[in-house]
Amino acid sequence: MEHFVWRVLPLLTILISLVVFFYLQDSYRAHLHPLVKFPRNKCSLLPHRHFWITSKRIVTPQGIISGSVEINEGKIISVIEGYSKQGKSKQEKIIDYGDAVVMPGLIDVHVHLDEPGRTAWEGFDTGTRAASADLLQLSTGGVTTVVDMPLNNHPTTVSKETLKLKLEAAENKIYVDVGFWGGLIPENAHNTSILEGLLSAGVLGLKSFMCSSGISDFPLTTIHHIKEGLSVLAKYRRPLLVHSEIQQHSKKHLELNDKGGPRAYLTYLHTRPPSWEEAAIKELVGVTKDTRKGGPLEGAHVHIVHLSDSSASLDLIKEAKSRGDSISVETCPHYLAFSSEEIPNGDTRFKCSPPIRDAYNREKLWGAVLEGHIDLLSSDHSPTVPQLKLLEEGDFLKAWGGVTSLQFDLPVTWSYGKKHGLTLEQLSLLWSKKPATLAGLESKGAIAVGNHADIVVWKPEVEFDLNEDYPVFLKHPAGFFQMLVSLGHNKRWEVAAGIGH
Numbered sequence: 245m246e247h248f249v250w251r252v253l254p255l256l257t258i259l260i261s262l263v264v265f266f267y268l269q270d271s272y273r274a275h276l277h278p279l280v281k282f283p284r285n286k287c288s289l290l291p292h293r294h295f296w297i298t299s300k301r302i303v304t305p306q307g308i309i310s311g312s313v314e315i316n317e318g319k320i321i322s323v324i325e326g327y328s329k330q331g332k333s334k335q336e337k338i339i340d341y342g343d344a345v346v347m348p349g350l351i352d353v354h355v356h357l358d359e360p361g362r363t364a365w366e367g368f369d370t371g372t373r374a375a376s377a378d379l380l381q382l383s384t385g386g387v388t389t390v391v392d393m394p395l396n397n398h399p400t401t402v403s404k405e406t407l408k409l410k411l412e413a414a415e416n417k418i419y420v421d422v423g424f425w426g427g428l429i430p431e432n433a434h435n436t437s438i439l440e441g442l443l444s445a446g447v448l449g450l451k452s453f454m455c456s457s458g459i460s461d462f463p464l465t466t467i468h469h470i471k472e473g474l475s476v477l478a479k480y481r482r483p484l485l486v487h488s489e490i491q492q493h494s495k496k497h498l499e500l501n502d503k504g505g506p507r508a509y510l511t512y513l514h515t516r517p518p519s520w521e522e523a524a525i526k527e528l529v530g531v532t533k534d535t536r537k538g539g540p541l542e543g544a545h546v547h548i549v550h551l552s553d554s555s556a557s558l559d560l561i562k563e564a565k566s567r568g569d570s571i572s573v574e575t576c577p578h579y580l581a582f583s584s585e586e587i588p589n590g591d592t593r594f595k596c597s598p599p600i601r602d603a604y605n606r607e608k609l610w611g612a613v614l615e616g617h618i619d620l621l622s623s624d625h626s627p628t629v630p631q632l633k634l635l636e637e638g639d640f641l642k643a644w645g646g647v648t649s650l651q652f653d654l655p656v657t658w659s660y661g662k663k664h665g666l667t668l669e670q671l672s673l674l675w676s677k678k679p680a681t682l683a684g685l686e687s688k689g690a691i692a693v694g695n696h697a698d699i700v701v702w703k704p705e706v707e708f709d710l711n712e713d714y715p716v717f718l719k720h721p722a723g724f725f726q727m728l729v730s731l732g733h734n735k736r737w738e739v740a741a742g743i744g745h
C-alpha cells in the first residue's frame with residue numbers, strides 16, 4: 245500500500261487522562277442478565293470509591309450542563325448543575341475536567357467476540373481491551389459495555405448450556421461489561437423450553453439470520469421460525485435482532501462476468517442488491533404488525549441490524565414504526581464512512597454483508613440518522629483471521645464478510661458525524677441511551693442518578709496523529725483506521741482540520 249504521510253485527523257482525541265469508569269454491577273439482575281462483570285481491581289485509573297467529577301459539558305438526558313457528577317461505589321448518586329467547589333472539604337475527591345465532554349459510555353450491541361471456539365478471530369481479552377482501549381495511550385475506546393453475538397464462537401450460543409460455556413470463557417478476561425444475545429435457529433425455534441431456558445438464563449434477547457451467516461452451525465431462519473421465536477420473546481418482553489437479507493435469485497453470469505471479476509468490489513456489490521434487504525424487511529413488517537399494543541405478539545420487538553439500504557428498506561421500517569409496530573433499526577460506522585466508489589479492487593477488508601453501497605446511499609443514511617429514523621449505531625465488529633480475508637488474492641466473492649471496527653466507534657462516528665451536523669446529544673442517544681433500551685439495560689446509557697457510573701470523558705475538538713504505531717488492541721489490527729488512511733480520508737480532512745503538519 246502506498247505510504248501516506250500521516251496527517252492529523254480531526255478524529256477526536258481522548259484525553260490523556262481520559263477516564264472511563266467501570267464498576268462491578270453488583271446489584272445487576274444477575275438472575276436475568278448474567279452481565280459478565282469488569283473486575284474492579286483492574287480499574288486502576290481512579291482508585292476512589294466516592295468522588296465528584298466536574299465539567300462544563302456534561303451530557304445528561306436533560307441536555308448539556310456545566311456541573312458535577314457524584315459517584316459512590318460505581319453508582320451515580322447526584323448530578324448537579326452549576327456545581328461549585330465551595331463547601332467541599334479538601335479531602336473530598338474532585339476531578340475537574342474543564343470543558344471536556346463527560347458523557348455516558350458507549351454501549352455496542354453488535355459485536356462478535358468469537359469465544360469460545362474461534363478465539364484466534366478475536367476473543368474476550370483483545371476485544372474488550374479494544375473496546376475500552378488503553379486510554380492512557382491517547383487511544384480511542386470509550387465503549388463501556390458490549391453485547392456479544394451468539395455466532396462465530398463455537399459452539400454457537402443457542403441453549404442455556406452453550407451460554408454457560410460462553411460465561412465460563414469470559415470470566416477474568418474482560419475489560420468492559422459484557423452482555424449476550426442468544427441465537428434463534430431452526431433447531432430451537434420450535435422448542436419453547438430451549439428458548440425459555442436461554443432467556444431465563446439471562447440472554448438480553450435473540451439473534452437470527454434470514455440468509456446464510458457464513459457459519460455452518462448458525463443456519464438461516466425463515467419468517468415461520470421468526471414468528472415462533474417472537475411468541476416466546478413476547479412473554480419476556482425481549483427483542484429479536486435480525487440480519488435482514490433474503491437471497492434473491494442470483495444472476496450468476498452477472499457476478500462473474502462483471503468486467504473486474506471477483507477482485508472488483510462492484511462484482512461483489514452487484515451480488516447483494518438492496519432487494520435482498522427489502523425482501524427480508526418486507527416479510528418482517530408483515531409480522532411486526534402483531535407487536536402493536538393489544539396484538540398477539542405485544543411485548544416482542546424486532547430490531548433490524550446493520551441496515552445498508554437507505555431507500556425502500558428504510559421506507560418499510562418508517563411505515564411500520566408509524567403504524568405502532570415495535571421495530572427499530574441500526575446502522576454501522578462503515579456504512580456512514582465509506583462508499584462503494586472508493587473501495588479499491590481486491591481490498592477485502594471492506595467486504596461485509598449487506599455491502600457498503602454508494603455515496604448517495606451513504607448520505608441518505610446520514611440523513612436518516614440525523615432525523616432519528618435510524619435508532620442507534622453499532623459496530624458489527626466481525627473480525628476473522630487474516631487468511632480468511634484472502635487479502636492476497638483479493639477475491640471479494642470468497643473472502644470472509646465482516647469489518648473490524650470495535651475500537652474506533654467513537655472517533656469515526658464523531659469525525660464524520662460532526663460534518664453532517666451531528667450533536668453531542670444525538671451521539672449519546674445513538675451510542676448509549678437507545679442501545680441500553682434495546683438491550684434492556686435500564687441502569688445504563690445515561691448520566692442519571694441511580695445509574696451505573698459508566699462514563700467517557702473526551703475532547704471532540706482536538707485531533708491526533710494517526711500513524712503506524714497507533715495502539716490498536718484488536719487481535720487483527722487490519723481495521724478501521726488503516727482502512728481510513730488507505731482511502732486517503734485523512735487528506736480530505738487535512739484541509740478541514742486547518743492544522744499545520
Ligand SMILES: NC(=O)NC(NC(N)=O)C(=O)[O-]
Binds near residue numbers: 356550624
Ligand atoms: N457471521 C457473521 O459475523 N457475519 C457478519 N458479517 C458481515 N456483517 O459481513 C454479520 O454480522 O452478518
Ligand SMILES: [Zn+2]
Binds near residue numbers: 487549550597
Ligand atoms: Zn449480520
Ligand SMILES: [Zn+2]
Binds near residue numbers: 393626
Ligand atoms: Zn454481525
